[in-house]
Structures are given as C-alpha cells and as structure tokens.
Amino acid sequence: MKKDNWRLAYHLMPPDGWLNDPNGLCEADGVYHVYFQYAPNTPAPDGRMARTWGHYAGPDLINLSFKGVPFWPETLDRDGCYSGSALVEDDGTIDLYYTGNIKEPGDYDYIHDGRLSNTILVKTDANGDTYSDKHLLFGTKDYPKDCTRHVRDPKVWKEDDQYYMVLGARMNDDSGAVLFYESLDGVSWRLLKIEKTGEPFGYMWECPDYFELDGQPVLSFCPQGLEAEDFRFQNNHQSGYCLLGGELRGKQAFRPFHEWDMGFDFYAPQSFVDDRGRRIMIGWAGLPDKPYGNPTDQRGWENCLTVPRVLFKKGDKIVQKPISGLKRLRTHPSRPDAEGTLTLPDASGDIEIAFADPDAGWQIQIGSGVRVSYNGCIVRLTLDAQTGCGRDERLAQVDGVRNAKILVDRSILEIYLNGGETVFTTRYYEDFEADRSLDVTFGCEGADIYAWEMRPMPANQIYDEEENDIEV
Template identity: 45%
Template sequence: MNPLATHLSSLIKEFEEDNICKVNKDPLRLNYHIMAPVGWINDPNGLCEFKGKYHVFYQYSPSEPQGGLKYWAHCTTADFINWTQEEIALYPDSIYDCHGVYSGSALIDEDRMYLYYTGNVKHDGDYDYINSGREQNTLVISSEDGYNFSSKQIILRNSDYPENMSNHVRDPKVWREGDSYYMVLGARDKNSEGEVLLYNSKNKINWQYLNSIKTKEKLGYMWECPDIIKFEDKTIIMLSPQGLEAEGILYNNVYQTGYMFIEGDIKSEYSLSEFVEIDRGFDFYAPQSFKDSKGRRIMIGWMGLPDIPYKNPTTENGWQHALTMPRELKVINGKVHQVPLVEFEKLRSSVYQFDVNNDEAIQCNTRSFEAIIEFSEKIEHLKISLRKDVHLSYSEGTFTMSLGESGFGRDSRSVNIDSLQSVRIFSDESCLEVFLNNGEEVFTTRVYDDKEDTILTVNQCNAKATGKVYSLNKFSIK
C-alpha cells in the first residue's frame, strides 16, 4: 500500500468508527443484503469465486451518502449467508484513477485473480467532460490470494479507443476463450450514441481493438456495465443504457438495464435481438455476473440508480443503497429468468402455510420474510397488499407494483405477462424483490414505510391458490 492509500485508509477507518453506530441504529438497514458499512454503495464489481470463497467488490463512498469519490470495498463468503467485510481493495491513489476507481470485473486465470477497472480523472478547466477534460483509463491489478494486490498497471488510455469515441469509455468485463482473452467496455461515441467496444489479448496486458457492438437503431446515448454471458446454446449481452425515452410501461426509470440475444460472432458478423428490461422495478442497475464452480451463472445488481429524482430517507442517517440478492440466471423458452440462490433457503425460520382466501390477512410478524403464492388454476385477477401502502396486482395480462407514500416518489411499474403461475416476494426492512413465475419477471424496489406494518393481505384472487410465509434470519457479517 502506497503512502496515499495508507493515509486514506486511516481516514476511512476513523470515519467509519465515528459513524457506524448511527448508521446501524437506522431501522431501515437491511438484514440479508450487502450494504456499505457507512455512506454510499453502488455498482457490484469483480464478482468471482476464488480459492473456496466468493468475492464481491463494490463501489464505495464512505463519507458521502449522496455519492462521491469512489473506492472498491470488498466482502467475502463461502455460502452467501455468512459474510466477512474485508479491507478496502482499491483506493484512488494514482495519477490514473485519482478521481475515482470506477467499475470493473475479475478474471480468474492461472491461479491468480486479476481485477480490471476504470480509473477516472477529471482535468480542471472549461470542459464539457464528455468529449474533453476527462480520462477513462483501463487498469489491472492481480493477486495470489484475493486480498493482497500487485501495483496498478495501465493497459488502455483514451488514445487507445476508436477516434469516434467520447471521453466516456469504462466498465471493463474480461473473460477467456481458449488461449485468448476478451474485454468489452461500455462507451458513448461523439454522436452521443451508446455502444460496446470489444478488445482481445494474448497475455492479459496488451490489448487490441476488434469491433464495436451496437444496435442498428440508436439505443440511448451511453451503454454502461456491459457483460457478455454465454449459456449452453445462447449468448446475451447485458448492459445498462442511458438515454432511453419511456414507451408506455417500458423504460420508465431514469436509466434502464436489460439484455439482447446475440446471433453470430461479435468479433465479426453479428445481430442483436430486441432490448428487454431484466428488472421491472424502481431500483435496479449495473448488474454483473460470473460463473461459479457449480456451473451457475450468478448475477448481482445495484439496488439503486444514479441521478434518481427522489430522496431516500436513509441519507439522513448517513447511508444509501444496497446490492440485490444474488440470482441465478437461466434461459427458459427464449427468455432470461432470475432465480434467488438456493442458499437463501438457509435463512428461513418459522413457516406459516395457508390456502388463499379473499381478504385474508396474514400476520408475518416481521418485515424480513419470504412469501410464496402458487396458483393451481388460471388466474385472471389478483391483488396483494403489504407494508404500509404497497400493492401488487394482476389484471388483463398486466402485473403492476404500486407504492404510496412509502415509495418516496416511486409510484408504479408494470409488465405484460401472459399467465401468472406464482408470486414469490422477498421483503427486507426497506426493500422488496418480487419474482413472478420462477423469475420470468422481477421487480426490485426500495420502500420506506414509517411503521411496523407486517400484515400481508391477499384481497382479490379468482383462482385456487396456496401460500407459505417464511420468517427470514439475518446475514452474519463480521
């Protein structure tokens, strides 16, 4: 650790010690989601499995709950239930990343962990910081144990990106195919159109530009956090485009996240399917995935968004945002499904089973619960009420999540879905994750009710259905 990093580490530890009690007393703190110790958290980074542990890095601004100078915080687990908060892994301590260590990914190769990330630099002066005044450097560090890292090495600068690129090129995702390595970077060109840049390398250090991945018609002005995901017989590109205009119930958040199927070879000739939002809720962005030793494709997203038009009340207590539950990705009938990891069943404690009757009120006894409702016949309409003023409804082929005052500006989001077989709700102190039809559609949102309302009511349902409600225990974090 260089002297600047040592100094920053000391300041952060002192700040955390001074503020951790206030943060932890907030009743809106979550029980089974990753949060920053204090301050701000955003993109998950460097997700991987390495030497018997899962590693989750994330963007961290400890002293600024509204977001500020970015570090990479680090936590580990062997089972997704018992976690260790590790030392900060990356500091903005070099001339290549002095204004923030931005997002990136992990490559496990030859018994080492390699972390690729974007170093942000903003020059003083009269710049627009789009086409001038900003450096977006791609850097790499490596480790033999996942905790102690080598010195930083810059591998790509602005001058290494195509000439038609703006200064916004970032978020490297790296993988290996055979004896070659590939990297995608999210980008904004000088015409303010989003795309992804593809590079390759033979040695993980020297990289050559191969191709641009983009849609025929403009899809926003910037593509962030790209991820190329290969399933058995399908490949998708997942990304977070900025600048999409709302189209009815589509694209209603300030920025979106979704995927497109890739046909052909992205290195030469390819085509992209239509863009599909991967989460229909209010608070989901910048996901990243990795493949574990069990063959699962696991994804974690940021339970938040940049530039949101509403205030989260947690900022008053010195913190903001969280990461989503880890989800296994599967392609079923030509659509990406998200399924909560089976490990989360270990959090279950008491269970209450019931037959669904209209206006039945189920006392959950806690705001941390999992509810599963399954329908044994075709359902035409449904309404579920929970928390202070959250309503989940299904009618005429449309499922809607509606929030009242507890949404703090979040109102309603919807998706069209042909049939509804099941609803699975994960409720934590200040968030909800709702999975329809075993993850065919998902709604993720923060919700801030001001009282202990633990009643779940199924007050409109035309079909036979059964339900279970599990109380959920907390993560263990040390």
C-alpha cells in the same frame, strides 16, 4: 437512540456511506468475492472523500464478511476507482480490471473533453488479502477516435487461452456501443470490433457483460437515453440484455432487447460463473440520476445490492431465480390464508404463491404503502407517496401469473413472477413504529401460499446487535 429499522437482513449494503455497482464478482479457490462501488463516510488516506471499491468475501454468498477497501484513488484514478470486473486465473489469483476516472479542472462538458478514462489492472490472491500496484493498460488516447470521453466499465473473460474485454461507450454521434478487445496475456490489448444496434438505442451503454447461456451469446448492458413507454423503459435509465446471433469474433446480430427488471431500483448488473457452473448475477438495487429518494442517506448510508440470481435460458428469454442458499435463512414456516394476513415480526420474509387460475385477478398489500396486483394481463407495483419517497407505479404486461415469489427485507422488495420470467425490485420505506412488524395482506382467492420469516445473514447481524448513533 434506536436501531435503524431500514437496515437489511439478507441484502448486502455498505457499512456506511454510498454503494452502487457490483464489481469484481468471482469465486476463487472456494472463496466468493463481491466487490462494489463504495464511497465511505471517512476520508481516503490522502484526506479526500473518495469513490473506490468495497469488498465482501466468504465461503458462499450467504456467509460473507466485509473486508474493507482494497485500494484507494491515486494518480491513475484520482477522481474515482470506477466499475470493473474480476478474472480468476488458473493458479487461483484474481485479476481486477476497472476504470480509473480523472476529471481535469476547467470549463469542460466532460463528455467530449476534460475527462480521462484509464483501464487499470490490479492483481490479488485468492483470498483478496494483498493487492499489487496498479498497472495502466490503456487510456483515452487509445480508444477509437469516434468515441467520446465516456468509455468505461471493463468486463473481462477468457476463452481457449484468449482474453476478451468489453467496454461501454458513448460515440460522438450520441449513440451507445460496446467495444470488444482481445489479448493473449491479459495485459496487451487490441481492438477486436465495435458492436452497436442498426438504429441508435440510447446515447450511452454502461456496464456491459458478455457471456453464453446454453451456447447462446448474450450481451447485457445499460442503455441511457431511451424514451419512456407505457410498459417499457419506465425508469430514467434502463438495464437489460439482447441475445446475439453469430460468433464472438465476427459481426453479431442483435435480437430484441429485454429488461432485466421492471421495478424502480435495478441497474448495473454483473454476472460470473461459480465452481458449481451456475451463472450468477447481482445488480445494484438503485439507479443513477433517479427522480426519487432514499431517506437512509440521513442515517449515514445509502443503497444495497440485490440477492444473487441464477440465470437460465428459457426460449428466447432469460429467467432469474434467487440462489437456493437463501433458504438456509428461513425460519418459522407458515401457511397464510389466501385472503388473510401474514405478520412478519422483523419485516423480513420469503413468500411463495401458487395461483389457482393464472388469469384471475389478485392483489397483495405489503405494509401500509405498497400494493402488487394483477388484472387484465397487467401487473402493477404501486407505492404511496410516503412509503415510496417519489416512487409511484411500475407496470408489466404478463400473459397470466402462475406463481410468485416475494422477498421482503425491511426496506427492499424483490418480486419474481412465473419462475423469474418477470421481476420487480423496489426500495420502500415503511414508517415502522417501535419495532419492524410488517403485515402482508393477501387477496388471492384459491391460491396456495407458503411463507417463512428470514434470519439476518452474518454480515448484517451487527446492525441488529448494535444501536445506531443517529436519532431515527
């Protein structure tokens, strides 16, 4: 038996089973919480396999521990505790809001009939140790009549003692929208407005998130059903944001849509503000209904989250930068040659590059099957058939590349260009031999390169210390 060389060093992943959307992100009384969609390999207490939430917590976003499953599907959510969010109250307690999914047995399309979506509230303490009973706030019969049965993913926040909630929706005319609700107590809610673009922009908007950056309203959402273009909407489902004009309580105008990430694997991001005032976003490094694979499913686990990213407004766009706390995992610094090779003995590293000429072409080979290159205002991320498991190429138009940051972590890459103006995230699966040694070869004439190996964060050390019980 061997260790699983695709297990990650500094990205959160499930102990076993399936992970997808980040949920309930918050900091309460100095404790950070990262909940996530989780389908463990072991049955729920009722004996069924279940889609529910998993939970990591700790004093910061690096030193996290897995705390298990906070609640399991019951009557109100018998077919899954779906995505939701957290609101930290003034007394330090946490309100968890999420969608309880019910699929009625029968011959239904589960779009216009046969599905119930319950918006549910569960309360917990600042440590996330004890959980209240589930409280049904409203359900399918309470949503606007021009909605289909696809209404989900509540994100809740508070302004001036007023509670607000956004829900993603698919309307009966197959257009996506966001439902805005308001409440005085976080329990009794009324519809405030429905926001959508003037022309249909996809048939469904999932995982909405509303926040302000430097006083600018932002709506993040995941539109489904957009037609692919050469340099936009290259995945089967997208994830991005619009800056909004106008006030929250009135009609707001949508400015152009920007994708959060141009890679193969990014979806369902959620953000929160910590006690330091940082707007931090975490995404699922995956995609629903994807046309490519993750061979880790044969090893009993699948998917991971991105590293936490701090958001900053820059002109009419938002830039993303990995949290500075990741630097605490750095070890063995080096200065690779701009046209040389860096060997990462554990396939885990942090690479920073300053290019001598922003307009000059360059290329970087990562392992045997991944190439990142720039030429003629186009950045290409290319994976070969074996390494990509169906992932091939993603493109982005960029007016020069001044700098790059590449996070390498065994079976995931996060690539940040121009200080996080353009980002690519992808899973990749190097055919490691006895160990995880990975070569990164640079063709970046004149560039200054700094590199570090990265130590595993505490939550992931167990996977390096224990041998896998699956032949790999």
